[in-house]
Amino acid sequence: MKSTKKTTYLLIGILLVSVIFVSCKSQSETSKQTYNPSKYYDENDSYWAQFLPNVNPSLDKDIEVDVAVIGGGYTGLSAAYHIKKSNPSLKVVIFEAKRVGNGASGRNGALVLAQTYSEGGFVMGDHKKYHKEIYDITVASMKRVKALAESTGIDPGYVLNGQCLGIFNPDNIESSKEYVEAAKELGMPIEFWEKEKAISMLGSPGLVGAVYDPNGGTVNPGKLVSALKKLAEDAGVVIYENSPVWGYTEGETITLPVVVKDAKYQVKAKSIVIAANAYASKTLGFLEDDIEPSHTQVSVTVPLTNEQYQKTGWKNQIAWYDDQYAGTDADATFHMVMTSDRRIVIGGGSVEYNEDEGLLYPGDLKKIEEQITHRIGELYPSLKGIKIEKTWDGIIAETKSKNERIGITGKNKNIYYALGYNGGQGVNVAFLFGELVSKLYNGEHHPLLDIYTE
Numbered sequence: 001m002k003s004t005k006k007t008t009y010l011l012i013g014i015l016l017v018s019v020i021f022v023s024c025k026s027q028s029e030t031s032k033q034t035y036n037p038s039k040y041y042d043e044n045d046s047y048w049a050q051f052l053p054n055v056n057p058s059l060d061k062d063i064e065v066d067v068a069v070i071g072g073g074y075t076g077l078s079a080a081y082h083i084k085k086s087n088p089s090l091k092v093v094i095f096e097a098k099r100v101g102n103g104a105s106g107r108n109g110a111l112v113l114a115q116t117y118s119e120g121g122f123v124m125g126d127h128k129k130y131h132k133e134i135y136d137i138t139v140a141s142m143k144r145v146k147a148l149a150e151s152t153g154i155d156p157g158y159v160l161n162g163q164c165l166g167i168f169n170p171d172n173i174e175s176s177k178e179y180v181e182a183a184k185e186l187g188m189p190i191e192f193w194e195k196e197k198a199i200s201m202l203g204s205p206g207l208v209g210a211v212y213d214p215n216g217g218t219v220n221p222g223k224l225v226s227a228l229k230k231l232a233e234d235a236g237v238v239i240y241e242n243s244p245v246w247g248y249t250e251g252e253t254i255t256l257p258v259v260v261k262d263a264k265y266q267v268k269a270k271s272i273v274i275a276a277n278a279y280a281s282k283t284l285g286f287l288e289d290d291i292e293p294s295h296t297q298v299s300v301t302v303p304l305t306n307e308q309y310q311k312t313g314w315k316n317q318i319a320w321y322d323d324q325y326a327g328t329d330a331d332a333t334f335h336m337v338m339t340s341d342r343r344i345v346i347g348g349g350s351v352e353y354n355e356d357e358g359l360l361y362p363g364d365l366k367k368i369e370e371q372i373t374h375r376i377g378e379l380y381p382s383l384k385g386i387k388i389e390k391t392w393d394g395i396i397a398e399t400k401s402k403n404e405r406i407g408i409t410g411k412n413k414n415i416y417y418a419l420g421y422n423g424g425q426g427v428n429v430a431f432l433f434g435e436l437v438s439k440l441y442n443g444e445h446h447p448l449l450d451i452y453t454e
């Protein structure tokens with residue numbers, strides 16, 4: 001899902017309703033000076049929201065903890081779970097600004113992909129010599145998350161039967177074949193599908209080829225959040241929701257103001273984990289010079305009838321995405337999965353960085369929905385005009401550096417972070433990077449830390 005970033009200066013209307021305004025000035029250089037959550041957090045109105053877990057109570061007193069994790073998405077849930085699991089005596093808590101899964105983890109396009117963004121998209125990235133190693137680790141991780149999530153008794157609906165890059169632009173065939181050859185030489189199970197096979201598997205008549213990776217697939221993101229929340233809580237992690245952290249003051253013990261409605265509580269933490277992904281630069285002032293929170297959208301259709309489904313020719317619900325621009329004016333790839341009740345979940349087409357201070361989507365979701373409906377008709381002419389049931393927006397953390405960001409920082413080396421997965425593989429990678437944070441915390445080795453730690 002690599003994307004071309006389009007910087008826009010859309011200041012369409014002021015969407016902000018100033019519900020609460022609490023002055024929250026702190027000593028930290030990274031603190032925001034004012035608290036106005038309606039400017040940063042919208043409700044998760046996605047199709048997946050119905051599968052999210054019940055919401056926990058907010059923080060209601062000052063507390064002292066060993067580890068405070070900021071953000072309740074896949075990264076935060078994973079970091080908290082792994083740290084607590086390996087250090088059962090520690091008090092590990094998560095503070096989530098809205099509800100767990102309110103961010104990208106509960107709104108995404110549901111593709112589960114191997115590799116990291118900086119190594120993915122069927123190209124050899126910056127870490128060529130590690131390409132196969134990163135592939136193997138991310139593939140093992142997707143199987144591990146599936147097993148861990150299922151162990152909670154909540155089935156997150158993983159279908160790991162592979163994923164595809166569908167090629168429409170003949171100019172992309174040669175480089176794709178070269179990639180597949182290079183990957184095969186490294187021992188990776190990637191295949192190139194000629195036009196006939198691509199069409200027979202994915203159904204879309206305009207395809208001229210495809211690159212197939214048997215590792216990958218789809219999941220129900222809302223159910224995955226539910227399972228991971230249960231996993232973390234069963235391990236002893238305490239999760240406070242509707243409890244935004246508004247800055248932090250460094251020290252041997254870090255002080256965090258948590259603002260709940262019109263009350264402000266103080267949390268003292270020996271260490272913190274910043275797992276607020278796209279929100280981190282604007283709500284915590286963290287990595288402001290690198291992280292660009294960027295908007296991208298997803299739609300879900302009504303369930304296909306059996307006849308509609310047969311006509312698409314799309315086999316085995318294989319998750320796939322297109323080669324970015326071919327035949328459209330889109331500036332980013334479209335990606336799609338089919339749910340078990342045969343809805344198409346399709347997203348992409350554009351990724352917009354909005355330099356406005358807030359994080360609410362300033363664009364027109366109706367227009368996006370029209371573009372997506374049009375694209376479905378191009379991909380599957382038999383589905384022209386199919387009804388879209390819902391379209392929603394979410395934000396991803398694009399980094400100017402184009403790298404994932406993970407490490408330890410702060411004068412006292414007690415601020416851990418993992419974020420910035422760009423538009424790519426976050427559904428799989430975020431959980432893995434949460435695990436890597438726990439390795440950093442425990443001073444343990446992991447091959448990916450050699451590659452990614454700053």
Ligand SMILES: Cc1cc2nc3c(=O)[nH]c(=O)nc-3n(C[C@H](O)[C@H](O)[C@H](O)COP(=O)(O)OP(=O)(O)OC[C@H]3O[C@@H](n4cnc5c(N)ncnc54)[C@H](O)[C@@H]3O)c2cc1C
Pocket residue numbers: 041070071072073074075076095096097098099100101102103104105106107108109110111112113243244245246247275276277278279280283284296297298335347393394395396418419421422423424425426427428430
């Ligand atoms: C529309 C969309 C489609 C996508 N499609 C795919 C896909 O198909 N496949 C794929 O691999 N990846 C996809 N992604 C990316 C993937 O979903 C993300 O990379 C991944 O979910 C990131 O997880 P996270 O936990 O790091 O961040 P998030 O899920 O964004 O979690 C961060 C959390 O921090 C909370 N928070 C923020 N600030 C604070 C604060 N100050 N105090 C307390 N809490 C705070 C937020 O409310 C949020 O819940 C998509 C993303 C979007 C938005």
